[in-house]
Amino acid sequence: MPKQTAPNADAVTPEWLHDEIMSRVEPELMLCNAILVEEVYRRNKETAEQKKLRMARYQKAYDQYEILLRAMREAQFQKFKARRKADREQAQFDEEIVETQKLESLNADIDASPGS
Numbered sequence: 001m002p003k004q005t006a007p008n009a010d011a012v013t014p015e016w017l018h019d020e021i022m023s024r025v026e027p028e029l030m031l032c033n034a035i036l037v038e039e040v041y042r043r044n045k046e047t048a049e050q051k052k053l054r055m056a057r058y059q060k061a062y063d064q065y066e067i068l069l070r071a072m073r074e075a076q077f078q079k080f081k082a083r084r085k086a087d088r089e090q091a092q093f094d095e096e097i098v099e100t101q102k103l104e105s106l107n108a109d110i111d112a113s114p115g116s
Contacts, residue, residue, distance in 0.1 A: 021068050026061030 019030040028037045046054070 017069075018065075021065055021072070022061070025064045025068065026058065029058060029061055029065075 015031055019032055022030045027033060041051070041054070
């Protein structure tokens with residue numbers, strides 16, 4: 001199964017994310033494979049017992065999928081928090097520079113005024 005390439009941020013859809021995660025857990029459950037997989041099992045005359053085992057395997061895959069999805073969400077949230085903190089710190093730093101420049105300019109004006 002070829003690895004899917006990450007689309008640009010605007011193209012990330014729930015379907016793409018589902019298939020991206022499921023490709024690592026149980027490729028048969030990728031949305032892009034759903035119809036094909038069912039057809040293969042139908043043609044191979046899957047028995048009730050085989051189907052029961054496959055469904056149990058699928059349940060384990062969905063459980064793993066949920067774990068991975070939660071981990072991805074948490075990782076993304078932590079990246080977001082770190083980025084937000086860095087942005088705030090940069091904004092504060094930029095504001096301090098502007099304030100320092102204003103004070104230096106005022107001091108220079110005072111020093112340059114007659115009678116100083």
